[in-house]
Amino acid sequence: MQEKKDMYILGIESSCDETSVSVVKNGTEELATVISSQIDIHKDFGGVVPEIASRHHVKNITMVLEECLEKANMTMEQIDAIAITYGPGLIGSLLIGLEAAKTLAWLYQKPLIPVHHIAGHIYANSLVRPLKFPLLALVVSGGHTELIEMTNHYKFKKLGGTLDDAIGECYDKVARVMNLEYPGGPKLDKLSKEGKPTYKLPIPLHDDSYNFSFSGLKSAVINLAHNEKQRGEELRQADLAASFQKVAVESVVSKTKKAIEDKNIKYLIVAGGVAANQILRSEIEKLAEEEGIEMSVPPMKYCTDNAAMIGAAGYYAYKLGRVADLTLNSKANDKLR
Ligand code: KG4
Numbered sequence: 232m233q234e235k236k237d238m239y240i241l242g243i244e245s246s247c248d249e250t251s252v253s254v255v256k257n258g259t260e261e262l263a264t265v266i267s268s269q270i271d272i273h274k275d276f277g278g279v280v281p282e283i284a285s286r287h288h289v290k291n292i293t294m295v296l297e298e299c300l301e302k303a304n305m306t307m308e309q310i311d312a313i314a315i316t317y318g319p320g321l322i323g324s325l326l327i328g329l330e331a332a333k334t335l336a337w338l339y340q341k342p343l344i345p346v347h348h349i350a351g352h353i354y355a356n357s358l359v360r361p362l363k364f365p366l367l368a369l370v371v372s373g374g375h376t377e378l379i380e381m382t383n384h385y386k387f388k389k390l391g392g393t394l395d396d397a398i399g400e401c402y403d404k405v406a407r408v409m410n411l412e413y414p415g416g417p418k419l420d421k422l423s424k425e426g427k428p429t430y431k432l433p434i435p436l437h438d439d440s441y442n443f444s445f446s447g448l449k450s451a452v453i454n455l456a457h458n459e460k461q462r463g464e465e466l467r468q469a470d471l472a473a474s475f476q477k478v479a480v481e482s483v484v485s486k487t488k489k490a491i492e493d494k495n496i497k498y499l500i501v502a503g504g505v506a507a508n509q510i511l512r513s514e515i516e517k518l519a520e521e522e523g524i525e526m527s528v529p530p531m532k533y534c535t536d537n538a539a540m541i542g543a544a545g546y547y548a549y550k551l552g553r554v555a556d557l558t559l560n561s562k563a564n565d566k567l568r
């Protein structure tokens with residue numbers, strides 16, 4: 232009998248401010264990943280400046296690719312296919328990764344696999360262990376807050392999502408009001424450990440749906456900070472961080488609990504940058520234990536943007552014949568499918 236051949240996917244990710252390349256074996260094993268982050272460049276502006284981000288992707292992409300192949304001790308000839316984030320994201324940033332992927336696909340005659348950025352975040356979990364279906368994915372990132380049911384590979388059904396801001400966006404905006412450096416999410420998470428949830432904040436969209444809302448919570452924090460200043464009171468930063476976290480996390484955990492119970496879910500995964508949040512991780516673990524279900528959260532390094540998750544998602548896409556030709560284009564917005 233012929234032995235099953237291993238598949239090596241080169242993943243490329245450039246949808247926001249990280250230029251990343253990775254080599255992933257059989258969708259589950261990361262051989263090497265290189266991430267060049269632009270955080271230090273954008274933090275002076277309090278957020279990502281799209282034009283600057285694209286320029287840095289152009290500058291970095293070749294170096295990141297070469298470094299990754301060197302780290303994996305592989306050549307392009309040994310790569311079986313190239314997986315690329317085609318969207319959603321910043322269009323100028325996406326285009327740089329896409330052009331690199333297309334050039335490599337053409338030059339080395341390799342299949343080109345288009346990957347949706349959120350599929351990438353979800354498949355980051357398969358770098359821990361292969362996904363098991365049916366599952367519920369809680370997607371929490373800078374641009375997305377969604378509950379997605381998956382009945383098989385690439386069979387996504389959106390149960391609900393944010394009606395306004397994404398949770399990560401809300402973390403970053405609240406952190407900015409508190410004068411924490413961009414990206415504020417991780418800093419706010421750390422600071423909250425020193426505080427107590429003593430400020431009263433409204434629980435967002437406390438209803439019967441699977442939807443979320445974060446703009447009201449963001450406004451409540453802005454108003455609170457403003458009122459304290461007007462009264463000449465000093466803002467208790469750590470307490471505010473703890474109060475905000477409590478409400479934001481409670482909101483996503485309660486909707487996740489509802490979906491688990493309504494849909495009789497047995498396997499829960501968490502995906503996206505905010506999955507790195509310590510309180511969210513521990514509350515989700517608690518929830519899974521209470522519900523008696525299995526769960527997985529990616530290790531910290533696979534939570535925020537990286538190309539390993541794109542390589543993993545690309546493997547399963549390729550198995551389903553999801554390949555593109557060289558007319559593939561980037562999309563700033565696109566439905567997960
Ligand atoms: O997934 P990601 O890297 O990029 C998008 O696809 O959006 O997510 C970035 C988001 C940022 O908003 C960042 O502040 C947030 O994830 N984030 C966190 C933490 N680490 C990253 N938010 C809360 N707590 C954290 N520890």
Ligand code: ZN
Pocket residue numbers: 348352372373503504535536
């Ligand atoms: Zn992301």
